[in-house]
Amino acid sequence: MATLVNPNLIDQVKQSDAFNAAACMNCGICTAVCPMGIEHLPRELFRYVLLGLEEDLLAHRDAVYSCLLCRLCEVNCPAEVHIAGNVRTLRHYLNQAVFHVKRMPRARKATTG
Amino acid sequence: MSQRRIGVYVCQCGGNISDYVDVERVASQAADNADVVIARTAMFTCSDATQADIAEDIRQHQLDGLVVASCSPKLHTLTFRGVAERAGLNPYQYTQVNLREQCSWAHTDDRKGATDKAVTLVEAGIGRTRLTEPLNPLVVDTMPKALVIGAGITGMRAAVGLADLGMEVYLVEKQATVGGWLKSMDTMYPAGKTPKEIIDQLDEQIHQRSNVTVFTEAEVVQKGGTFGNYVVKVALHRPTEQTISLNVGSIIVATGFDVYQPEIGQYGYGIDGVLTLPEFQDFLKTNPGPMVYHGRPVRTVSYIYCVGSREGREQPNAHTYCSRYCCTSTVHTALEVFKHDPGVHQYHLYRDVRTYGKYELLYSESREKGSLYLKFAADQPPAVERTGDQLKVTVNDLLTSRKELAIPSDLVVLVTGIIPRENDALVHALKLPVGKDGFYNEIHPKLRPVETVVDGVYIAGACQNPKTAGESAASALAAVTQSASILKKGKVQLDPQVAFIDASECTGCGACLKVCPYEAISAQSGDNGQSAYVVSEAICKGCGGCVPECPVEAIRVQGYTNAEIRAMIDGLLMEEVEQI
Numbered sequence: 001m002a003t004l005v006n007p008n009l010i011d012q013v014k015q016s017d018a019f020n021a022a023a024c025m026n027c028g029i030c031t032a033v034c035p036m037g038i039e040h041l042p043r044e045l046f047r048y049v050l051l052g053l054e055e056d057l058l059a060h061r062d063a064v065y066s067c068l069l070c071r072l073c074e075v076n077c078p079a080e081v082h083i084a085g086n087v088r089t090l091r092h093y094l095n096q097a098v099f100h101v102k103r104m105p106r107a108r109k110a111t112t113g
Numbered sequence: 114m115s116q117r118r119i120g121v122y123v124c125q126c127g128g129n130i131s132d133y134v135d136v137e138r139v140a141s142q143a144a145d146n147a148d149v150v151i152a153r154t155a156m157f158t159c160s161d162a163t164q165a166d167i168a169e170d171i172r173q174h175q176l177d178g179l180v181v182a183s184c185s186p187k188l189h190t191l192t193f194r195g196v197a198e199r200a201g202l203n204p205y206q207y208t209q210v211n212l213r214e215q216c217s218w219a220h221t222d223d224r225k226g227a228t229d230k231a232v233t234l235v236e237a238g239i240g241r242t243r244l245t246e247p248l249n250p251l252v253v254d255t256m257p258k259a260l261v262i263g264a265g266i267t268g269m270r271a272a273v274g275l276a277d278l279g280m281e282v283y284l285v286e287k288q289a290t291v292g293g294w295l296k297s298m299d300t301m302y303p304a305g306k307t308p309k310e311i312i313d314q315l316d317e318q319i320h321q322r323s324n325v326t327v328f329t330e331a332e333v334v335q336k337g338g339t340f341g342n343y344v345v346k347v348a349l350h351r352p353t354e355q356t357i358s359l360n361v362g363s364i365i366v367a368t369g370f371d372v373y374q375p376e377i378g379q380y381g382y383g384i385d386g387v388l389t390l391p392e393f394q395d396f397l398k399t400n401p402g403p404m405v406y407h408g409r410p411v412r413t414v415s416y417i418y419c420v421g422s423r424e425g426r427e428q429p430n431a432h433t434y435c436s437r438y439c440c441t442s443t444v445h446t447a448l449e450v451f452k453h454d455p456g457v458h459q460y461h462l463y464r465d466v467r468t469y470g471k472y473e474l475l476y477s478e479s480r481e482k483g484s485l486y487l488k489f490a491a492d493q494p495p496a497v498e499r500t501g502d503q504l505k506v507t508v509n510d511l512l513t514s515r516k517e518l519a520i521p522s523d524l525v526v527l528v529t530g531i532i533p534r535e536n537d538a539l540v541h542a543l544k545l546p547v548g549k550d551g552f553y554n555e556i557h558p559k560l561r562p563v564e565t566v567v568d569g570v571y572i573a574g575a576c577q578n579p580k581t582a583g584e585s586a587a588s589a590l591a592a593v594t595q596s597a598s599i600l601k602k603g604k605v606q607l608d609p610q611v612a613f614i615d616a617s618e619c620t621g622c623g624a625c626l627k628v629c630p631y632e633a634i635s636a637q638s639g640d641n642g643q644s645a646y647v648v649s650e651a652i653c654k655g656c657g658g659c660v661p662e663c664p665v666e667a668i669r670v671q672g673y674t675n676a677e678i679r680a681m682i683d684g685l686l687m688e689e690v691e692q693i
């Protein structure tokens with residue numbers, strides 16, 4: 001059974017913050033340099049969002065949270081995708097939409113992410 | 114033995130020949146011929162130094178025949194003709210022998226066999242050279258007028274270019290209006306002038322030039338005369354049907370292309386909402402602002418690339434080539450769609466994105482604006498079906514682990530390619546060389562890209578192969594330059610290696626006339642009422658097709674007479690090849 005593409009997810013994600021993964025050309029550099037070595041980080045995840053494959057995104061949410069935000073991928077990305085920023089945006093989206101996390105108190109912000 | 118004085122040069126080709134052929138033996142056996150006064154080997158015969166040595170030998174030994182045994186005649190015939198000419202030897206008294214492609218490279222495992230063969234090849238060359246006679250290029254006067262067929266951007270640009278070089282130009286267009294495909298387009302890449310502005314500008318430039326005459330609703334029906342002096346018959350359909358005759362020195366063919374039309378059912382074509390790229394562009398033209406198609410708002414557009422292009426060879430009449438314009442045109446169109454409505458979701462189902470050169474920037478821009486690209490494999494094309502109110506496009510996306518995805522779409526756009534235009538009557542009238550793919554063929558894709566095998570007939574624009582508008586205009590100007598370089602001189606030199614009929618031997622049977630593909634032979638009634646046949650030297654291509662037809666050997670190609678060919682065969686069959 002084909003997975004249904006859903007244009008609304010990206011619209012929702014975009015609303016939450018700047019999500020610029022559409023410029024990604026799927027070269028795979030980010031996956032190659034990632035010290036966490038997780039296969040879905042980050043380009044596959046981005047495609048799930050762009051294509052609106054919410055179930056696939058949820059199935060791989062561990063990957064979203066295992067990112068170190070080290071930005072090794074980002075400095076190497078030829079398409080200037082704000083990868084770490086996008087991961088944050090995804091976390092924000094999952095926090096709100098899936099885990100129903102309330103906005104973090106300001107004082108604790110420094111220790112998160 | 115003749116009293117000729119022949120020089121033979123055997124090339125080592127830096128080892129390409131001498132690694133597999135004993136070139137010293139080849140030279141020494143050539144020297145056994147009494148009329149070979151000098152036989153030498155050289156590391157690179159084509160080098161400037163050896164060319165100078167050969168020229169010096171020709172002068173010093175008063176050679177009247179030259180044999181160069183090196184590589185393919187396609188490579189260096191003109192080089193060594195030049196050497197002969199510079200040293201005062203008639204260039205048609207030199208023979209090129211191919212020891213590389215046809216000997217050393219073919220027999221790398223048999224030095225003795227290859228050397229024996231090389232000896233006979235050179236012997237054949239000497240045999241022919243012995244019988245050569247000096248030939249002089251034909252010089253024909255040319256008419257400073259040109260005919261351009263087809264008034265798309267290519268033909269129009271060519272007409273203006275020729276006019277500015279002082280040429281008289283006739284521009285013949287089949288349709289009622291000029292402009293070709295561009296005249297009906299609303300926008301085009303790269304940014305700048307609209308297609309309409311471009312065509313209007315060219316049209317105005319043509320009208321400003323008194324030396325351009327435009328015929329619309331007109332077609333070329335016949336070409337006669339010879340290179341430099343063609344007589345072309347043009348049928349005018351307006352205001353009244355009539356046929357006129359034009360005298361021109363050269364002809365530029367700029368008849369353009371057609372767009373691939375999908376079969377009903379192919380990628381869902383025929384279903385409401387499935388459009389070709391030109392149909393979609395037309396729809397956008399008449400739909401300013403947010404798109405509404407048949408009463409329904411359009412929120413999602415899916416494009417399927419390479420429809421009717423890059424087809425597998427196993428398909429009958431496959432269009433195996435890339436149509437070149439369409440990736441960029443689709444990306445450009447997607448950017449136009451964002452101008453209508455930035456919120457539209459656009460999915461591009463492609464095989465490879467070929468937005469070459471600067472058009473890469475358009476591709477990047479379209480991704481940044483939100484166009485999403487999905488890659489499908491050639492053997493797993495997407496499928497299109499209607500489900501209720503929407504269309505559904507199913508595709509295995511190679512970029513998402515080959516996941517099978519279903520994209521709900523309001524419109525599906527088939528990115529259709531460029532195909533050759535049917536123009537049988539014109540092809541027949543001009544004897545245009547048509548390639549396997551149906552486009553017209555140039556002589557050499559790199560070095561002679563606008564010339565055809567028909568002297569004075571040039572091709573330009575998309576009738577040759579898929580081109581963008583800018584590339585079409587560039588090739589138009591290349592054809593202008595080639596045309597003008599001949600017509601401006603007022604005369605042109607033609608190869609003298611053409612057919613000749615010995616009137617005293619010809620019985621007038623007409624067998625040769627029937628086979629000549631260029632209609633170079635004609636009957637002329639002689640004094641005694643009997644027809645005698647003659648070859649027009651300016652039309653004949655020296656193909657030799659007529660020669661074996663003649664029952665009495667009255668017709669021969671200069672430089673390749675029957676006697677010369679027989680001498681070559683004798684050389685190849687020489688006995689005692691081996692030297693003990």
Ligand SMILES: Cc1cc2nc3c(=O)[nH]c(=O)nc-3n(C[C@H](O)[C@H](O)[C@H](O)COP(=O)(O)OP(=O)(O)OC[C@H]3O[C@@H](n4cnc5c(N)ncnc54)[C@H](O)[C@@H]3O)c2cc1C
Pocket residue numbers: 262263264265266267268285286287288291292293294295300301302303331332333367368369370371372390391394438442445534536539573574575576580581582583585
């Ligand atoms: C949908 C689409 C979008 C495109 N978008 C772009 C774009 O954005 N940018 C770009 O650079 N290129 C674009 N192109 C390519 C562009 O259209 C071509 O490069 C250009 O039209 C080629 O011009 P041409 O004069 O060679 O051929 P044509 O435009 O086909 O003109 C040929 C002319 O010859 C006439 N003709 C044909 N046969 C005869 C005959 N026997 N006697 C007399 N006249 C004859 C025809 O009637 C026509 O007027 C696009 C093409 C398509 C199909």
Ligand code: SF4
Pocket residue numbers: 023024025026027028029030031043073076077078079080081083
């Ligand atoms: S490095 Fe950048 S362009 Fe390449 S796959 Fe990763 S995000 Fe995409």
Ligand code: SF4
Pocket residue numbers: 030033034035036041042066067068069070071072073074083084087
């Ligand atoms: S920022 Fe995250 S995805 Fe990028 S390299 Fe570091 S850990 Fe990997």
Ligand code: SF4
Pocket residue numbers: 418419420422423434435436437438439440441465466467528530
């Ligand atoms: S330009 Fe692009 S769409 Fe057109 S045939 Fe080539 S690859 Fe396919």
Ligand code: SF4
Pocket residue numbers: 611612628629630631632633634648652653654655656657658659660670
């Ligand atoms: S050599 Fe070829 S072109 Fe010339 S007359 Fe004979 S058949 Fe015709």
Ligand code: SF4
Pocket residue numbers: 614618619620621622623624625626646662663664665666667668
């Ligand atoms: S085939 Fe020979 S004999 Fe017959 S017309 Fe031609 S040249 Fe003359």
